[in-house]
Amino acid sequence: MINLKTVLRTRLLACCLGLVIPVFANADDTEIYFARANAANEQNTPKANVLIMLDTSGSMRNCRAGSGSSWCTDIENRRITLLHEAMKQIIADAPNTVEIGFGRLRGSSGGQILLPVMPVNDLTRPYFLNALNSINGGQNSAYPSRNAQPSGSTPTALAFDDMADYMLGRRNRTGVSYSNSGKVCVSNAPDEEVCRDVVQTDIVQVDSCDTSDPACNASYVWNTVPSCNLNESTCRLTSYRRVDWCDTDLPNCYRERYWWSWRYYEADYQQRSTIYELTVQTTVQVCETVEGGCDEERAVVNGSNFVSPVNTANQCESNHIILFTDGSPSGDDPEDVGLVHCGRNSYECQVRIASELNSNGNSLNTPIKTHNIGLYMGDSTLANMKAVSAAGGGETYDSDSAETLLEAFQETLDLIDEDARSISAPGVAVNAMNRFQHLDQLYYSVFQPFESSYWNGNLKRYQVVDGEIHGQNGYAVDPATGYFRTGSQSMWSSMIDGPDVTKGGAREQVGTRNLFYTTTAGGALQKLNWASSSVPSNAQLGLGGSATSAQRTALLNELESMWGDPLHSVPVMVNYGEDAENNYVFVSTNGGMLHAIKTEDGSEAFAFMPNEILQKANLYTTSRPALRVDNTRQTYGLDGSWVAWRKGGNNSLSAPEAVYLYGGMRRGGRSYYALNVTDPTAPSMLWQVNNGSTGMSGLGQTWSTPTLTSVPDGSGSKVPILVVGGGYSPTDHDDSASLSAADQMGNMVYFLNAETGEVLWSAGGRNEATENVANMKWAVPSSIAVVDIDFDGVADHMYFGDLAGQVFRITIKDNGEHVVDRIANLGGSGSARRRFYEAPAVGLVKASTGNELYVVIGSGYRAHPLDETVTDGVFVIRDRTALRGSGSQTLATTVNMTNVTSGGQPLSTSRGWYYTFGETGEKALASPVIFNGRILFTTYAPTVDQEYDNPCAVRYGRAYLHTVNLVTALPAALSDDLPAPASRSQALEQSTPAPTPTLLVDDEGRVITIVGTEVVGEGSLGDPRLRKRRWMQLPPDEANVIRQTQVSSDSEGEGESQGETDGQ
Incomplete structure (x- = not known):
């Protein structure tokens, strides 16, 4: 049993940065994953510039008590000492996203910039410490000089005016006060190894060389030999040899009398040999390390102007001035202020300066916030x-000790640092909309936002064990993050x-992918031969005619293993008979x-890629484009959800007679596909339709998840159909808050033959419609809710x-002559510009005046979840005439429906009831579900305690469950x-839009309610007579049997159901 207290919180980390322009710039619900700053702008880096103005007035010589400019002899408790020590700690601990500069008071003439705003690092810290020493001349003496x-x-x-002039880069009125020509080196270039070629000359001995070559040198050497032929020029006889001793009795032994040395008179033969030496020059590389030197300097002034x-250009930068003082202004003449016009009151003047700085209308068109920190301030x-x-849009702190003064500076800088930080790199995110459960198995489609038009994705399986989510190695969820813990291992994975x-x-299991593709719309599926060098052709893969074999190989290698993001596609599972575990999951x-x-x-049994995608396969593999300047993606694929028609076998354990899959592309295009997947290893194309198909020119982007049902064919039989809304018109709704006179596409509803794709009937505001409906002028991106009153497998109302x-x-x-009626008009202009992106839920209510259908629908700008301009709500429309077969009823509007926003119950004579949502920007982004007389639906509010002013911070919101x-x-x-x-809504842990609530039945017959990743409650099953908006073929004698089907529906329509209640 699922533990009702278990909350699997999912906090989607955002990637990237978003553009600072109105919310309508991001034409996609992916705006929740982005900040507003432009991700493609390299200038956009998290940073805060902070100029701290230090009080250096004479009163800073005092301790807590004291006045005037007399020195307090208690050095440690002097006010200047408290400031000095606090600032040393601040400089020691400054975060790397915050750059700091120092200013000070300058007698009675205003202020002075001591140090430019610059990074705090090993190079610059000595400058900060020297500056602090310079304003505390008596730090080592109980009785400093009166001039210190x-x-x-x-x-x-x-x-303050001087500080403002510096931040704005205005004229320099009071000068600078430090050395080094007004510049500080804040960054050294790295040491560089410099290498050069040097010619090296060497003389080497060789056996021989050409003596005519200048590099060749021949020299002679005479070596003593026992004998040689004196007739040869290389042989000579030299003088007798001297020896240490010889026998004087021998005739050739002679002793020189003068030196008494012995000489042995024997011929000394020498033979000449030639030594050849060759001069050789070689080039060698000589390297040495050269210091990089300063590569970035900061200056206070340039000529007569400050250097701001x-x-x-950095949209992620914030700017701040911190004013520190120990008392009220004195010696101040605000009339000399140049930034704004001031009178004689110092604080009134400071308010004007702070207001000017904090506006976009200052000279830089960039707000600069002002904060105040006081020491021993009076009320x-x-x-x-x-x-x-x-x-000035800042904070104020007072302090009365060394500790509280340090805390005041730290808290101010912490706030500034938090404002400077952003989630500048993508984080792992689980899409809570894309989760479903089968038996005790949980399947999660996950994806990772990225600063690119291509995001990575995956499908992972987990298991419910005693109410907890488990992987192979036990509990899988990190309670601190609500996402999978670092050491967890999902069920299919071979690794942590x-x-x-x-x-x-599933991504890990991809081997040699069985990829089927088409080369024409609706054409036969072909299996890709990875070894082929020509099929499909380079042109069919989106490669140019000059593409090399290496480029083709790189594309195919990526195509063989890639797993994109299942952003909106919800997995659907089909059982293939024999046992309950013979299942396949399909997700795009x-x-x-x-x-x-x-x-x-x-x-992976197979993957399918249609021609529309294949012909630009390079954009999904080797040439993935970046985000657009407004952080919208340039490429989408098969982003729609799929439904399955499982034609049942002889019994529940039999293999199905046939299995057909149907799905669209959402933002990826304007096609619907029908695949025959009866053999899950060998799919085939059933049909494809698009805006070029007969009777479907008005088809927009295929957002509407198909609904399977059947309708009468006019001859007493029924025909299985696929009913879809006309789709989405991006030109009319992506970037516009106003309502067009008529949308360019999507203002249709189509009945398609489920087996052939032929348009059997259509309704809409276009000439192609079978039933032309004048009021159908605007797009229908939602799925269609189907009502089968008598459970005979044939639709009665939609x-x-x-x-x-x-x-x-x-x-x-x-x-077959179906009738279309407009039953409600709940939109308008301005704050009433409501849109219905999701399908309604329909409930049957038995009342004393007759049975009625209650139609429940929620409004919300799905393409812009961060929009805050519209007052959205949930609307319950009483349809009194649907079940009576005749009669007319007044169009439901907010005038004749009961507004229960502030409480109360609807009037019995009203056309229904509604309430608007309480949070700013709160909207319904998923379909409701009706269960046992209750409506369950979720909403999303874009801002909850977020720093809206920070363009580089992702605006996490809050999801709510309404019951x-x-x-x-x-x-x-x-x-x-x-x-x-007491309240209709409760806050969920999820910080992104939550899906339609899912109702699961456990082994004990209890209905467990799950919203995304949170288990929110349970109740007894009772007899809700709940039928989901899904259909499967049943034999006539089983048509009224309520049974769990094998067909899975999309999250957007999972709650589009028909319920029956006693009206209590």
């Missing part, structure tokens, strides 16, 4: 400081994969593929909304076993 710093008055407004530290002075900080999207799962991705995964081991806030009903007629009584509109518990809550 600090000294002077407190001209706060004038000094503000980089207006009135502190109140004035708070007024300055409020005008944890939160890493690129490890384990923005890599342009549909994947068929064997649930037993995660192996409901859908459009992007103008209208709701329509299709009444199915036996003769409301269908008839009374009162807050409802999840089951009859629980007391009704």
Whole structure:
């Protein structure tokens, strides 16, 4: 049993940075994964510039008590000492995203910049310490000189004006006060190894060489030999040899009498030999290390103007001035301020300066915030400081000790640092919308946002064990993050994969991929031969005619292993008979593929890529484009959800007679595909339709997840159909807050023959429609809710909304002449510009006046979840005429429906009821579900305690679950076993849009409610007579049997169901 207290929190880390322009710039619901700064701008790096103005007035010589400029003899408790020590600690611990500069008071003439705003590092810390020493001349003496710093008055407004001039890069009024020609080296270039070629000359002996060559030198050497032929020029006889001793009795022994040395008179033969020496020059590389030197300097002034530290091209940069003082202004003449016009009141002048700096209208068009930190402030002075900080968008702190002064600076810099930081690299994210459960198995489609139009994805399997999510090595979820813990291992993985999207799962199991593709729309599937050098052709793969074999190989290698992101595609599982575990999961991705995964081991049976994607395969593999300048993706693939028609076999364990899959592309294109996957290893094309098909020119982007049902064919039989909305019109709704006169595409509903794809009937505001409906002027991207009143497998009514806030009903007629009625108009302009992206849920209510259908639909700008301009809500429309077969009813509007936002119950005579959501920007982004007389649906609010002003911070939001009584509109518990809550909504842990609530039945017959990754409650099954918006072929004698089908629906429509309630 699932532990109801277990919350599997998923916090989607965002990638990247987003553009600072109105919310309508990001034409996609992926804007929740991005900040507003431009991800492609290399200038955009998290950074804060902070100029700290230090009070160096004479009162800083005092301790807590004291006045004037007399020195306190207690060195440690002097105010300047407290400041000195606090600033040394700040400089020691400064975060690397915060750059700091120092300013100071300058007598009564204003302020002075001591140090430019610069990084705090090993190179610059000595400058900071020297500057601090310079303003604390008496730090080592109990009785410093009267001329030592600090000294002077407190001209706060004038000094603030000088600080502002520096930050804005205005004229230099009061000069600088440090050495090194006004420049500080803040970064050294790395030492560089410099190498050069040197010619080296060597003389080597050789056996012989050409003596005519200048490099060849021949020399002679005479060596003593026993004998040689004196007739040869190389032989000579030299003088007698001298020896140490010889026998004088011998005739050739002679002793020189003068030196008494012996000489042996024997001929000394010498033979000449030639030595050849060759002069050889070789080039050798000689390397040495050269110091890099300074590669970045910071200056305070350039000529007569300050050098502003503000980089207006960096959208992720924030700018701040911190004013520190120990008392009220003195010696101040605000009339001398140049930035704004001031009177004589210092604080009023400071408020004006702070307000000017904090506006986009200053000379840099970049806000600069002002903060105040005081020491020993009185109440009135502190109140004035708070007024300055409020005008400057900053904070105010007071301190009364060394510790609290340090804390004040640290808290201020912590806030600034937090404002400077951003999630500048993508984080691992699980898409909570893409999760489903089968038996005790959990399957998660996961993806990783990235600063690119291509994101990595995966499908992973886990298991429910005693109410917890387990992998192979036990508990898989990190309770601190709500995502998979670092050491966890999912069920199919051979390694620890944890939160890493690129490890384990189905992605790891891909071997030699069985990739099937088409080369024409609706053409036969072909299996790709990875070894072929020509099929498909380079042109069919999106490669140019000049592509090399290496480029083709690189593309195919990536195509063989890639796994894109399943951003909106929800997995669907089909059982193939024999046993409950013979299942395959089908899920498609923005890599342009549909994947068929064997649930037993995660192996891939096949992948399918249609011609529309194949012909630009290079964009999904080797030439992946970056994000656009507004952080929108340039490429999508098969981003729609699929549904399966499993034609049942002889019994529940039999193999199906046939299995067909149907799915669209969402933002990837304008096609629907039908595949025959009866053999999950050998798929075939059933049919394909697009906006070029007969009767479908109005088809937009195929957002509408198909709904399978059947309708009468006019001759007493029924025909299986696929019903889809006309789709999405991006030109009309991506970037516009206003309503067009009529959308360019998508304002249709199509009935397609499920086996042939032929348009059997259509309705809409276009000439091609079988039933032309004048009010159908706007796109229908949602799925269609189908109502089967008598459970005979044939649709009786269908409901859908459009992007103008209208709701329509299709009444199915036996003769095929179906009727379309507009039953509600709930949109408008401005804050009432409501859109219905998701399908409604429909409930049957038995009332004393007759049975009625209650149509529940929520509004929300799905393409822009961060939009805050519209007041969205949930609307419950009473359809009194659908079941009576005749009669007319007044169009439901917010005027004739009961507004229960503030409480109360709907009037019995009203056309229904509604309430608007309480949080700013709160909207419904998933379909509702009706269960046991209750409506369950989720909403998303884009901002919850977030720093909206920081363009580089991802705006995490908050998801909510609403549980409301269908008839009374009162807050409802999840089951009859629980007391009704005080509120209709409860906050979820999820910080991104939550999906439709999922209702699971455990072995004990209890209904467990799961929203995304959170188990939110349970209740008894009872007799809800709940039928999902899905269909499978049943024999006539089983048509009224409510049974769990093998067909899985998409998350956007999972709650589009028909319920029956007693109206309580």
